[in-house]
Amino acid sequence: MQGHATTLSARTQTWLLAAVVLVVLPHLPRMPGWITLFAIGVGLFKLLLLRRPWHQPPRMLLALLTVAASAAVFFYYSTLLGKQAGVALLIVMLALKLLELHTLRDARLVIYLSYFLVITNFLFTQTIPIAVYMFVATLVITAALSAITHTSRQRPVGSHLRLAAVLLAQALPIMLVLFVFFPRVAGPLWGLPKDAYAGMTGLSDSMTPGAISSLAQSGATAFRVEFFGPAPAAELRYWRGPVLWHTDGRTWSPGRIGSYPRKPPDAVQNRGEALRYAVTLEGHDKPWLLALDLPVQISTRAVYTVDFQWLSYRPVRERIRYEATSWPHYDTGPLHSPLRKAALQLPEGVSPRVQELARDWRARADNDRAVVQQALDYFRSQPFVYTLQPPLLGDDPVDEFLFETRRGFCEHYAAAFVVLMRSAGVPARVVTGYQGGEYNPVGDYWLIRQADAHAWAEVWLPAAGWLRVDPTAAVAPERIEHPLDLDLQAAGTPARFRLLETGLLVRSWRRLQFAVDAVNNHWNQWVLSYGPQRQLELLAALGFRQASWREMALTLLLLIGGCLLGIALWMLLRTPGPSDPVLQAWQRYCKHLARLNIRRGASEGPRDFARRAIAAHPELAAQVCSITELYIRLRYGKPLQDSHEVKQLQQLVRRFPQHAG
Amino acid sequence: MPPFSMQTLTLRDRFRLQRFTRGLGVESGPVHLDRSRIFILPTASGLLFACMLLVMLFGAINYNNSMAHLFTFLVGSMAMVSILHTYRNLAGLGFSAGRSKPVFAGSRAGFEILVNNPGASPRYGIRLHSAEQPAVSIDLEGSHTVTATLYRDARQRGVLPLGRWTVSTRYPLGLLRAWAHLELRAECLVYPHPVNEGPIAQSPAYKPHQTGDRGRGVDDFAGFRPYRPGDSPRHVLWKAAAREQALLVKQFGGDRADEVWLDWEALPGMDTEARLSRLCRWVLDAHRNQQAYGLRLPGLEIGIASGNRHKHRCLEALAHFT
Numbered sequence: 001m002q003g004h005a006t007t008l009s010a011r012t013q014t015w016l017l018a019a020v021v022l023v024v025l026p027h028l029p030r031m032p033g034w035i036t037l038f039a040i041g042v043g044l045f046k047l048l049l050l051r052r053p054w055h056q057p058p059r060m061l062l063a064l065l066t067v068a069a070s071a072a073v074f075f076y077y078s079t080l081l082g083k084q085a086g087v088a089l090l091i092v093m094l095a096l097k098l099l100e101l102h103t104l105r106d107a108r109l110v111i112y113l114s115y116f117l118v119i120t121n122f123l124f125t126q127t128i129p130i131a132v133y134m135f136v137a138t139l140v141i142t143a144a145l146s147a148i149t150h151t152s153r154q155r156p157v158g159s160h161l162r163l164a165a166v167l168l169a170q171a172l173p174i175m176l177v178l179f180v181f182f183p184r185v186a187g188p189l190w191g192l193p194k195d196a197y198a199g200m201t202g203l204s205d206s207m208t209p210g211a212i213s214s215l216a217q218s219g220a221t222a223f224r225v226e227f228f229g230p231a232p233a234a235e236l237r238y239w240r241g242p243v244l245w246h247t248d249g250r251t252w253s254p255g256r257i258g259s260y261p262r263k264p265p266d267a268v269q270n271r272g273e274a275l276r277y278a279v280t281l282e283g284h285d286k287p288w289l290l291a292l293d294l295p296v297q298i299s300t301r302a303v304y305t306v307d308f309q310w311l312s313y314r315p316v317r318e319r320i321r322y323e324a325t326s327w328p329h330y331d332t333g334p335l336h337s338p339l340r341k342a343a344l345q346l347p348e349g350v351s352p353r354v355q356e357l358a359r360d361w362r363a364r365a366d367n368d369r370a371v372v373q374q375a376l377d378y379f380r381s382q383p384f385v386y387t388l389q390p391p392l393l394g395d396d397p398v399d400e401f402l403f404e405t406r407r408g409f410c411e412h413y414a415a416a417f418v419v420l421m422r423s424a425g426v427p428a429r430v431v432t433g434y435q436g437g438e439y440n441p442v443g444d445y446w447l448i449r450q451a452d453a454h455a456w457a458e459v460w461l462p463a464a465g466w467l468r469v470d471p472t473a474a475v476a477p478e479r480i481e482h483p484l485d486l487d488l489q490a491a492g493t494p495a496r497f498r499l500l501e502t503g504l505l506v507r508s509w510r511r512l513q514f515a516v517d518a519v520n521n522h523w524n525q526w527v528l529s530y531g532p533q534r535q536l537e538l539l540a541a542l543g544f545r546q547a548s549w550r551e552m553a554l555t556l557l558l559l560i561g562g563c564l565l566g567i568a569l570w571m572l573l574r575t576p577g578p579s580d581p582v583l584q585a586w587q588r589y590c591k592h593l594a595r596l597n598i599r600r601g602a603s604e605g606p607r608d609f610a611r612r613a614i615a616a617h618p619e620l621a622a623q624v625c626s627i628t629e630l631y632i633r634l635r636y637g638k639p640l641q642d643s644h645e646v647k648q649l650q651q652l653v654r655r656f657p658q659h660a661g
Numbered sequence: 662m663p664p665f666s667m668q669t670l671t672l673r674d675r676f677r678l679q680r681f682t683r684g685l686g687v688e689s690g691p692v693h694l695d696r697s698r699i700f701i702l703p704t705a706s707g708l709l710f711a712c713m714l715l716v717m718l719f720g721a722i723n724y725n726n727s728m729a730h731l732f733t734f735l736v737g738s739m740a741m742v743s744i745l746h747t748y749r750n751l752a753g754l755g756f757s758a759g760r761s762k763p764v765f766a767g768s769r770a771g772f773e774i775l776v777n778n779p780g781a782s783p784r785y786g787i788r789l790h791s792a793e794q795p796a797v798s799i800d801l802e803g804s805h806t807v808t809a810t811l812y813r814d815a816r817q818r819g820v821l822p823l824g825r826w827t828v829s830t831r832y833p834l835g836l837l838r839a840w841a842h843l844e845l846r847a848e849c850l851v852y853p854h855p856v857n858e859g860p861i862a863q864s865p866a867y868k869p870h871q872t873g874d875r876g877r878g879v880d881d882f883a884g885f886r887p888y889r890p891g892d893s894p895r896h897v898l899w900k901a902a903a904r905e906q907a908l909l910v911k912q913f914g915g916d917r918a919d920e921v922w923l924d925w926e927a928l929p930g931m932d933t934e935a936r937l938s939r940l941c942r943w944v945l946d947a948h949r950n951q952q953a954y955g956l957r958l959p960g961l962e963i964g965i966a967s968g969n970r971h972k973h974r975c976l977e978a979l980a981h982f983t
Contacts, residue, residue, distance in 0.1 A: 083724075105706075108709070108835070112709065112710060115713065115717070115736055116713060116716070116717060118732055119717050119720060119721065119726075119729045120720075122726050122728035122729045122732070123724055123726060123729070126726070126728045131728055131731075134728075134732060135735075138732065138735065138736065142834070145834050145835070146834055148835075149831060149832070149833065149834055150786050150832070155785070167739050167746070167833065167834075168735070168739060170742040170745075171735055171736075171738035171739040171741070171742050172738070173738075174734075174738035174741060175731065175734045175735045175738045178734035179730060179731055179734050182730075182734065184722075184730075185722050186725070318725050527727055527728075528727045528728070529727070530727055531725060531727070560741070564741065564744075564745065567742060571745060571746075571749060
């Protein structure tokens with residue numbers, strides 16, 4: 001089409017460079033060092049070429065570089081697919097293309113690839129600042145597209161930016177319509193590359209010493225909770241995650257028994273008030289749906305297991321929102337024998353010291369509850385330290401932890417406690433999840449971070465059923481009351497907790513953080529997690545219950561058409577007609593006559609036209625004559641128009657009978 | 662012909678393919694572009710853009726990425742909105758035929774087109790082109806008229822109509838092209854091609870003129886006139902000068918008068934076009950030599966005269982000769 005061998009002007013090339021720099025920049029920190037250096041190097045070289053047009057690098061060299069760079073990307077990632085490798089390849093290609101801009105087609109390709117790179121940025125992060133930044137980038141890319149389309153003239157830079165701004169502003173309503181009504185399909189459409197869900201953090205389905213403490217150093221959001229009513233006290237805010245039954249002495253795993261489904265709430269009996277709340281869970285690539293202990297009902301499709309977990313049918317890969325009901329005070333009823341067997345499983349070779357300790361407790365207690373109490377007393381009275389950086393443990397971590405290091409994080413306490421209980425003949429298991437959370441007064445919700453990850457134990461007692469026991473609380477009761485303060489952790493020292501801040505500065509800083517997180521929460525709820533599920537809910541709320549595809553498509557088309565029509569009208573109204581008031585009045589007068597079927601010929605003078613009009617409608621003679629004479633005087637007479645006469649003409653035209661026919 | 666508008670189109674007319682490919686036929690007077698004349702289709706790069714949007718959408722769906730959805734829709738909506746801008750860039754423009762200078766066959770005839778922007782907003786990248794000419798691009802400020810020239814090859818003598826041409830624009834982003842086919846009543850007179858070879862002009866009119874010979878020569882003494890700088894000293898009337906009378910020069914008239922008849926019959930045995938081409942050359946030569954000349958064609962005679970208007974009258978007669 002327009003691909004003649006035109007050499008693009010330096011101005012055009014500067015536009016392209018600006019667009020590319022804007023979209024590539026946010027990617028650079030994610031890229032391996034050599035790609036970052038390469039991209040920056042090429043960008044600077046291009047800038048130099050623009051200021052001092054040497055002869056361009058030879059085509060052979062560029063071709064060689066292209067092949068070499070693609071090969072380098074391939075060997076670095078051992079693939080060219082996947083988001084990391086794909087983006088790396090795009091950046092390398094785009095950078096090299098900048099050095100080889102000859103035709104308009106090259107320029108268009110650069111622009112299109114830049115639009116594409118905007119989208120790829122969102123595969124890594126979707127925060128509000130990035131969205132705003134990308135909107136600006138889109139504006140510049142569009143201005144660049146306008147600038148390369150109209151190279152022939154020297155339009156000022158601002159006019160392209162203004163045009164792009166107008167286009168984008170007018171596109172916004174249609175974008176919204178499409179965003180809300182365009183039928184959403186639950187992806188993926190085909191197999192995603194392996195690294196698609198890289199970087200999701202969350203609980204794992206197994207627990208080794210140190211697993212949770214490493215998670216506890218992440219400030220990332222795990223989920224947010226809104227309570228429909230008063231929030232429970234801190235000692236009740238245990239968020240249930242994977243339950244671990246089986247241990248080999250070091251690693252804990254769910255075992256086979258735990259995932260058996262059961263019908264909620266089964267034999268569980270409520271011993272208090274029910275709590276209702278909504279959870280917005282971040283994607284963590286695992287099936288469990290975190291809920292307050294003990295969850296009995298959930299609003300999304302999920303399986304209820306024998307150990308009271310809710311499991312989604314598919315791994316939770318994007319943020320989802322569900323409502324749930326929990327009974328904080330409960331009685332789970334009897335324990336069936338296969339479960340009892342699993343809850344008493346012990347690894348080979350529990351050390352004699354551990355067995356001795358458990359036997360001692362059993363001997364001194366007359367029931368299971370007393371055994372549990374003695375264990376808790378033991379943890380409380382012995383010099384145990386709660387720390388995020390516990391020393392490494394050897395082959396028998398339970399024994400080593402209990403009798404030698406005595407420094408550990410929650411998983412150490414939970415694991416040791418359960419092994420001791422089982423050795424003493426009390427059915428027990430490890431439960432992982434989150435504990436606590438931080439209240440956001442701005443948004444009225446609780447924020448639970450990965451740092452709140454926790455592990456505790458459950459024992460089965462004949463009178464109460466499964467009962468939560470948190471040995472960590474015995475060692476560090478403040479852990480339960482206050483979240484960990486990530487900023488104050490240092491290696492090997494006891495864990496520090498976030499206590500009440502009193503300083504005004506600190507308080508305002510916290511407030512600001514709350515506000516930012518509240519905004520983020522809304523962004524997540526309404527923008528980022530808008531998917532097939534939310535679309536259905538919204539459409540149902542708007543009255544489209546079980547709308548067919550045909551209806552949906554029709555609605556979409558009507559809405560888009562309506563938007564376009566509105567924009568078209570707005571553009572038309574804003575487009576001023578002839579700026580000359582005399583001409584405007586004359587045209588209005590001609591329109592009036594046209595309605596009477598008297599149309600002015602293209603070359604017909606005003607007088608001839610008037611003669612024809614009077615012949616057809618003699619009753620209008622007076623008006624036609626005065627308008628025509630005034631028009632001729634104003635338009636062809638004196639060089640300066642008399643504003644009084646102009647007004648007179650406008651008035652005459654306004655009074656002209658409009659529907660005289 | 663009444664001014665054209667959508668209301669006067671019957672439904673059948675409206676969907677005639679001819680309107681799409683060729684336009685509406687010859688029209689006189691200024692033509693204003695409205696929605697009945699303007700067509701819009703995506704360009705090749707617009708189609709490529711659409712493909713890119715599709716890929717972006719698949720990416721967004723595949724990764725279940727909300728912001729990718731949002732920005733794909735943003736860019737797509739922008740392309741939709743640009744349809745309106747492309748249309749508006751052409752809508753309302755007025756076109757009328759300007760002058761076109763006569764040309765000789767074998768050269769290019771230029772037709773002036775007056776493009777008028779009645780609105781206040783500027784129009785950018787308005788391209789005019791015809792089958793025989795690559796596009797000329799013009800920009801129009803608000804309430805301005807710009808003259809563009811369309812060229813056609815003038816292959817044969819006669820009247821050359823401008824024919825159908827196209828006004829188009831790819832504003833604002835080059836994704837779409839709006840166009841309208843126009844055929845204004847504009848004509849260019851094409852004179853025959855003046856050949857160089859062949860016989861030179863004959864049949865000079867040697868008869869003395871009835872009102873006396875006004876020609877200048879060296880043969881016959883015709884009288885005296887006052888000296889003008891540049892006169893030959895040999896013609897100065899030195900005797901009178903010696904008597905300190907006025908400085909006079911002798912004036913001579915020649916009876917080899919500079920009058921010539923350019924005659925069709927003087928070129929026997931040639932075909933019509935060759936004769937006309939030869940006559941055309943003679944007219945030009947005679948005009949250049951400041952001769953007075955007349956033209957005789959079968960059934961037409963233009964009397965002896967000289968000057969630009971005479972020349973054009975003769976050339977016009979040659980152009981129109983049948």
